[in-house]
Amino acid sequence: MSTPPPGYRLLDGPPSLDEYLELRTRSGLTPPTRDQAAAGLSGAWAAVHLVHEESGVAAGMGRVLGDGGWYFHIIDMAVLPEHQRRGLGDAVLTALLDTIRRAAPPGAYVNLLGDPPGRRLYARHGFTETAPHSLGMALRLG
Template structure:
């Protein structure tokens, strides 16, 4: 196990995008990233020294709706439980702060759905399906 540290702060937009791409997610506009990151309800980052090796965020309205996004671990550090650590930190926050009957959602890339199931997430089908529109 590596000696990483957990921080509760958003990464810089440049390193955010770098980790997204390394982890197989899409790159995002730097200005949009700057705005989005500062508006996070909670950001969790894992660092090995100064290097960003993992992250995850909660976004939403802070009352009724929360959405977990940006769960990413540098491929060089995958398989060491870091995704589980990030999800533990995010769900601990929600357990303490989300009001009763809040709706917490996420979009799971496969096979990450297996990790999220361990934290009590379930598929929305057949009652609903995830949808999106890109600009």
């Protein structure tokens, strides 16, 4: 497991439902409804979160959806604004990728939708853009 920055504890598993909604909302990611989050929070293949030891606040998180064999999708990369640019995002991503490396046979395919704030972080970990060969496409059901 990756080493978190001093003052933070890296925990296996997702944060609580309230912490999850807080992290998504305050980091600027679209928040799901409470019902959606409650149904989906424990459904990921892997998840970690980081707790700020002094305040007890869940300051960062990330999850992986995956088939356990070769296909993995990283979601919910979020760090509270006041805890950003301290290496938390890097620690979360390192932990998630280590988990995939440990559990999956060699050659796993890992992808994500890279919003601007995380793109340099992902590139440092080896992610490359899939366009123009493959474009991310999405559908929101009514």
